[in-house]
Amino acid sequence: MTKTNLDQALDYAHQTRESFLQSLKDFASIPSVSTDQSHQADIHSAAAWLAKRLEHLGMQNVAVMPTDMHPVVYAEWLQAPGKPVVLIYGHYDVQPVDPISLWQTDPFNPTSAGEYLFARGASDMKGQVVAALSALESILKSRPLPVNVKFLFEGEEEIGSPSLARWMKDHQALLKADFCLNPDAGMLAKDSPTITYGLRGLVYFELKVFGPENDMHSGMVGGVIHNPAQALAELIAAMHDANGKVTLPGFYDRVRTLSQDERAQFAQLPNTESKYLELTGVKALWGEPEFTPAERLGARPTLEINGLLSGFTEAGQKTVLPSHAMAKISCRLVPDQDPDEVDAQFRRFLTEKAPPTIRWELEKISGAPGSITNLDQPGIRALAAAQEVVWQKKPVYVREGGSIPVVGMMQSILGIESVLTGFGLPEDHIHSPNERLHLPTWYKGIDALIHFFYNL
Amino acid sequence: MTKTNLDQALDYAHQTRESFLQSLKDFASIPSVSTDQSHQADIHSAAAWLAKRLEHLGMQNVAVMPTDMHPVVYAEWLQAPGKPVVLIYGHYDVQPVDPISLWQTDPFNPTSAGEYLFARGASDMKGQVVAALSALESILKSRPLPVNVKFLFEGEEEIGSPSLARWMKDHQALLKADFCLNPDAGMLAKDSPTITYGLRGLVYFELKVFGPENDMHSGMVGGVIHNPAQALAELIAAMHDANGKVTLPGFYDRVRTLSQDERAQFAQLPNTESKYLELTGVKALWGEPEFTPAERLGARPTLEINGLLSGFTEAGQKTVLPSHAMAKISCRLVPDQDPDEVDAQFRRFLTEKAPPTIRWELEKISGAPGSITNLDQPGIRALAAAQEVVWQKKPVYVREGGSIPVVGMMQSILGIESVLTGFGLPEDHIHSPNERLHLPTWYKGIDALIHFFYNL
Numbered sequence: 056m057t058k059t060n061l062d063q064a065l066d067y068a069h070q071t072r073e074s075f076l077q078s079l080k081d082f083a084s085i086p087s088v089s090t091d092q093s094h095q096a097d098i099h100s101a102a103a104w105l106a107k108r109l110e111h112l113g114m115q116n117v118a119v120m121p122t123d124m125h126p127v128v129y130a131e132w133l134q135a136p137g138k139p140v141v142l143i144y145g146h147y148d149v150q151p152v153d154p155i156s157l158w159q160t161d162p163f164n165p166t167s168a169g170e171y172l173f174a175r176g177a178s179d180m181k182g183q184v185v186a187a188l189s190a191l192e193s194i195l196k197s198r199p200l201p202v203n204v205k206f207l208f209e210g211e212e213e214i215g216s217p218s219l220a221r222w223m224k225d226h227q228a229l230l231k232a233d234f235c236l237n238p239d240a241g242m243l244a245k246d247s248p249t250i251t252y253g254l255r256g257l258v259y260f261e262l263k264v265f266g267p268e269n270d271m272h273s274g275m276v277g278g279v280i281h282n283p284a285q286a287l288a289e290l291i292a293a294m295h296d297a298n299g300k301v302t303l304p305g306f307y308d309r310v311r312t313l314s315q316d317e318r319a320q321f322a323q324l325p326n327t328e329s330k331y332l333e334l335t336g337v338k339a340l341w342g343e344p345e346f347t348p349a350e351r352l353g354a355r356p357t358l359e360i361n362g363l364l365s366g367f368t369e370a371g372q373k374t375v376l377p378s379h380a381m382a383k384i385s386c387r388l389v390p391d392q393d394p395d396e397v398d399a400q401f402r403r404f405l406t407e408k409a410p411p412t413i414r415w416e417l418e419k420i421s422g423a424p425g426s427i428t429n430l431d432q433p434g435i436r437a438l439a440a441a442q443e444v445v446w447q448k449k450p451v452y453v454r455e456g457g458s459i460p461v462v463g464m465m466q467s468i469l470g471i472e473s474v475l476t477g478f479g480l481p482e483d484h485i486h487s488p489n490e491r492l493h494l495p496t497w498y499k500g501i502d503a504l505i506h507f508f509y510n511l
Numbered sequence: 512m513t514k515t516n517l518d519q520a521l522d523y524a525h526q527t528r529e530s531f532l533q534s535l536k537d538f539a540s541i542p543s544v545s546t547d548q549s550h551q552a553d554i555h556s557a558a559a560w561l562a563k564r565l566e567h568l569g570m571q572n573v574a575v576m577p578t579d580m581h582p583v584v585y586a587e588w589l590q591a592p593g594k595p596v597v598l599i600y601g602h603y604d605v606q607p608v609d610p611i612s613l614w615q616t617d618p619f620n621p622t623s624a625g626e627y628l629f630a631r632g633a634s635d636m637k638g639q640v641v642a643a644l645s646a647l648e649s650i651l652k653s654r655p656l657p658v659n660v661k662f663l664f665e666g667e668e669e670i671g672s673p674s675l676a677r678w679m680k681d682h683q684a685l686l687k688a689d690f691c692l693n694p695d696a697g698m699l700a701k702d703s704p705t706i707t708y709g710l711r712g713l714v715y716f717e718l719k720v721f722g723p724e725n726d727m728h729s730g731m732v733g734g735v736i737h738n739p740a741q742a743l744a745e746l747i748a749a750m751h752d753a754n755g756k757v758t759l760p761g762f763y764d765r766v767r768t769l770s771q772d773e774r775a776q777f778a779q780l781p782n783t784e785s786k787y788l789e790l791t792g793v794k795a796l797w798g799e800p801e802f803t804p805a806e807r808l809g810a811r812p813t814l815e816i817n818g819l820l821s822g823f824t825e826a827g828q829k830t831v832l833p834s835h836a837m838a839k840i841s842c843r844l845v846p847d848q849d850p851d852e853v854d855a856q857f858r859r860f861l862t863e864k865a866p867p868t869i870r871w872e873l874e875k876i877s878g879a880p881g882s883i884t885n886l887d888q889p890g891i892r893a894l895a896a897a898q899e900v901v902w903q904k905k906p907v908y909v910r911e912g913g914s915i916p917v918v919g920m921m922q923s924i925l926g927i928e929s930v931l932t933g934f935g936l937p938e939d940h941i942h943s944p945n946e947r948l949h950l951p952t953w954y955k956g957i958d959a960l961i962h963f964f965y966n967l
Contacts, residue, residue, distance in 0.1 A: 090827035151829055157725070214827055255730060259828040267791035269613070272942040274711060274843055274913030277815040278755070278807040279787050281797035284816035284838075285747060292748035295741070299734070331735050335723035341737035341868040351734040359733040360740035361831050362822035367839055371546035371670055372715040372876045373607055374841055374914075375817050375942050382740075383823055385830055387730055412797040420828045457730030458830075486728040486831055 060198045061509045068193040068501050075192075075501065076172065076494070078108070079185040080165040082147075083174040089125060089148035089214045098210050101147040102126045105184070105208050112192055114206065120226075123218035125210030129229065133203045139433065139511055140203040142232035142471065144461060145184040146212030146239065149176035150486045157488035170494050177492035178483035183238040184208065186478060186497060190504035202511045205232055209461070212239070215259060215421025216460045223468045234434040234472050235465050236507075238500075240455055241479035243325055245496045248442035248503070250435060251475035253353065253454030254462055256388035256425035258397050259361075262405075264290070265379045265414040270366070273376040280376070281412035284365040287380040290415075293408055294358055294384075299342045301358045301386070303400040304407070309391040313346075313354055321349045324453060334481060352456035357387045387425075387458060394422025423460030426473075433511065434474035441506035442476075445499050476503075516654045517965045524649040524957050531648075531957065532628065532950070534564070535641040536621040538603075539630040545581060545604035545670045554666050557603040558582045561640070561664050568648055570662065576682075579674035581666030585685070589659045595889065595967055596659040598688035598927065600917060601640040602668030602695065605632035606942045613944035626950050633948035634939035639694040640664065642934060642953060646960035658967045661688055665917070668695070671715060671877025672916045679924045690890040690928050691921050692963075694956075696911055697935035699781055701952045704898035704959075706891060707931040709809060709910030710918055712844035712881035714853050715817075718861075720746070721835045721870040726822070729832040736832070737868035740821035743836040746871075749864055750814055750840075755798045757814045757842070759856040760863070765847040769802075769810055777805045780909060790937060808912035813843045843881075843914060850878025879916030882929075889967065890930035897962035898932075901955050932959075 068075075087101035088094040102119050105128045109117045114130035125148065133140070152162040152175050160166040165174035176182070194200055207230060209219050223230060240251035266283035267276065296302055313321075326349035331340055342351045351357075361384065366377030386397055398419045409415050428435075430452065442450045455475075462473045478500030484490045524531075543557035544550040558575045561584045565573045570586035581604065589596070608618040608631050616622040621630035632638070650656055663686060665675050679686060696707035722739035723732065752758055769777075782805035787796055798807045807813075817840065822833030842853055854875045865871050884891075886908065898906045911931075918929045934956030940946045 090825065090829060092826075151823070151825065153823070153825075154726070213829075257730075257830065259830070267793055269940055269945070270610070270943040271791065271940075272913065273813075273815045273817060273841060274713075274911070275808070275937060275941075276787065276791055277843060277912065278798045278811060278813035279796055279804045280791050280793050281795075282816050284819050285751070287819075288744040288747035288816065291741060291744035331732065335727065335732055335736050337723055337736050337868060338870070339737075339867045340735055341866075342734045348735045352731070355734060357729075357734035359729045359830075359832055360738050360744065360821070361729060361829060362824045362833070363740050363743075363819045363836060364821075364824040366816070366818035367607070367609070368818045368820040368837070369546065369607065369609075370548075372839065372841070373546060373669075373817060373942065374713065374715070374815075376815055377818070380816075380819060381824070383828065385729060385828070387733060410797075411795045412793060414794070455730070456733065457728065481731060484725060485731075486829065487726040489725070 061505065063197045064193040064505045065502060067196045068189065068505060071193065072498055075185065075189040079172065079182055082181045082185055083165045083176045084163050086163045087148050087210065088151050089211055090151055098125050098148065102128050102210060105147055108188060109206060112188065113195060122222040127222060128206065128208040130206040131204065132200055135200060135203050138202045139233035140205060140231070142205045142207060142230060142235045143187055144235050144237045145187065145208045146180055146210065147184065147208050148210045148213050150213050154488060159489055171491040172494060173489060173491045175490050177490055178479035179485035179490065180239045180477070182492040182497055183477045183479065186500045187238055187504055189501050190508065193505055194508060201509050205230065212461065215257065215423060217421055219461060220464050220468060223464055227469060230469055232471055234432060234474055236434065237459065237462060237473045237475050238477040239459050240475040240477045241481065243451060243453060245480055245493060246446065247325060248446040248448060248450040250438060250450045250452050251455045252430055252452050253390065253427045254425055255456060255458050256392060256394060256423050256463065257385060257458035257460065258388060258394040258422040259385040259420040260401060261418045261420060262382045262384055263379055263416045267376065267378050270378045271376045273374045277376055281410065282376055283413055284377050284380040286410065286413045287365065287382055290405070290408060291360060291382060298344060301356065303397065303404045305400050306356065306397065310356060310389055311391060313350060318350065321347060321353060324349045324451065326352065353454035354389055356389050356392055359385055361385055387456065390425045390427050392425065394424060398422065423458060424463045426463045426466060428472050428475065432472055437507050437510035438474050438476055440510050441503045444506055445503045517961065519653045520649040520961045521958060523652045524645065524961060527649065528954055531641065531645040535628065535638055538637045538641055539621045539632045540619050542619045543604050543666065544607050545667055546607055554581050554604065558584050558666060561603055564644060565662060568644065568651060578678040583678060584662065584664040586662040587660065588656055591656060591659045594658045595689035596661060596687070598661045598663060598686060598691045599643055600691050600693045601643065601664045602636060602666065603640065603664050604666045604669050606635070606669050610944060615945055627947040628950060629945060629947045631946050633946055634935035635941035635946065636695045636933065638948040638953055639933045639935065642956045643694055643960055645957050646964065649961055650964060657965055661686065668917065671713065671879060673877055675917060676920050676924060679920055683925060686925055688927055690888060690930055692890065693915065693918060693929045693931050694933040695915050696931040696933045697937065699907060699909060701936055701949060702902065703781060704902040704904060704906040706894060706906045706908050707911045708886055708908050709883045710881055711912060711914050712848060712850060712879050712919065713841060713914035713916065714844060714850035714878040715841040715876040716857060717874045717876060718838045718840055719835055719872045723832065723834050726834050727832045729830045733832055737866065738832055739869055740833055740836040742866065742869045743821065743838055746861070746864060747816060747838060754800060757812065759853065759860045761856050762812065762853065766812060766845055767847060769806060774806065777803060777809060780805045780907060782808065809910035810845055812845050812848055815841055817841055843912065846881045846883050848881065850880060854878065879914060880919050882919040882922060884928050884931065888928055893966035894930050894932055894963050896966050897959045900962055901959045
């Protein structure tokens, strides 16, 4: 009986926690940093690790498949006739680790301490991938799976999934499924089971401002030509108005107005002002004053400076007037905003604002639109019920500030919705030094996924 | 007879050019970068090289003398009774070489090509030091020197000479002289013999802006807290008004108004708008519109961004909201401006302008006031006559945009004026990749220094 099967699977999961953790440590020790060419071999190691793990679970047609850049790992198990096909998505790549000096442990030597596992990727998202595989292992130990599954693990999520859309288009039949389970979203807090139904899009740029042909002696031309680092700062300063609004022309044209209902929903989230003050350690928050922090993150687009570089940056002094200055700049987009339109708005902004004293170049590095998932679907209902059993609490439904380009691709290319879950916490330091995973929450997550599969 | 001695010295100089060049190549091959701790041993090698060369010339009391940081090389030759004592100043340290990728030759493997020698320090100022030593060698080959000389070679000029003032105070008797010959200034053009009578001061800062305690995921807090890279850009943008005026409160209070005479003098310099367009390759100049480029460089203070660093700066993308952002910022000061006052003005600016959403720290790395040399002195007259003979042209008298802190120290601590010369050209790429020295001008400079010593 299903009840018995479920209990057996949960029992196995509880008894096998040490081995699940060890599996995650193995996976997280592979430095699969996708943005860094020098980690090319590690990318392939991580893909191979997953393929081996899937093979070992008894999955079929396991394949590491080439794309224009980093490979996709595919597998399937289709022996539950009449049951839905769940496409399980994950990414095996991780963020860079810089500044490495701020890590208290080796980011690729996963280290347990108290209730946490410290490692790059522990939370985002190798931990989530291993949670899904551990849930499946727990079921498969004694019984066949109660659903059909396919796997799509990519290696480019942290660089905007540049070659995934094309690969998906070329493999639409292979990827045919009823919906996608994507555990790359997180929880609002460890006692708040969370279902994410909205994600922001992302468009990422590199802006370069050029001044003199060479770096020059600041005493020989300073005050006579426009310093490109200063000119870049002036352009950046002009990208927001005094109220924190982005000034790219037309940037807000497609942004939906929040209804009273939506605002009431946001008001119930635990994302309060004091929570962000505590999380970040800043003395005062910033941003559009007419929206709450939860609204700004969930329903408003942003423009952020991700990096700055110009001239002399070592210790000491060098009186150089730099030849150029660079900024990494990205916009989080809300549904209906289009990355290419924002690219055009940025170019219009620069054409209008850049002075004749400098030259600029803008490169769009990646772009993906935002998405909102339909809540009325069996996958969401199965997940909500699973979370309620494990946490003894109904989940909260949130629109998240982050971006998962693949969710939009699943909608537009495969025509399927994504069920977004995951067991990372806001305090996990993802994309930052000392990334960690809260293990008690992670173990609950494995239980929740076991329930989820049986609820379908 | 003096005439014969002079001719013999000039003959020797012309016959020994290959050897002088080899000597410069030896000296310039030592990577004595003063701002970089890892070049500590090279600093000492460069000092030792000079001491050996002075010893070889027959100078007396040659000594490498410790200071709080990099050593001073001292020597003297005082056997011309009744003749003036000339304190010959130079620095043996050089600027860093970054960005190294833009060098077409190894900066510390001095390379001759056509009329140029390419090397870090070839022009600024190992070439100038070797020119002075070569002129002395040419005279000493057949005759004693016609003047008394002392030498002060320091190793901290490129980092603002932080320990030189104290060392000078402790050695006032040793350094007693009639005036200083300082060949660390340059020429306006290769056919314009130049005497520099005014120098700007320099105060150099590092400004840090702090946001969240750690680097964070831009999708999780972007739009909710103030991005410190953006906040730094906003502060930098506010440091100049729309007319290119520095906005630090009180910055221009002590700046002298230019007289009609001075403006007429500046108008005769070859530092025209088209010269700077050609030198830098920019499409349009920038700066205070009511002053000419020559006036802006010679008589107006500036604030320049020398470096910017924040967040992710590698190839590719990382969606980080950085925890902090840094700028290297320096001001060129005109006579009567005080570095400590400018430091206070900068702090007042930041106190007034920095928003409550971020925290800032300002470090003053070095500071030295500007200076104007009295033109009515025997050293200047001797140099002017020497240049006129060699170039068949009267020198132009200029106030230079750069800063040589030691000139102010010589005035205030030793009570002596400096005769500022040098045979570098504006196109020498000093402080930049591919620094070079124009050898035909350098050889003329050696001749001019021989004349100069005989003219005293």
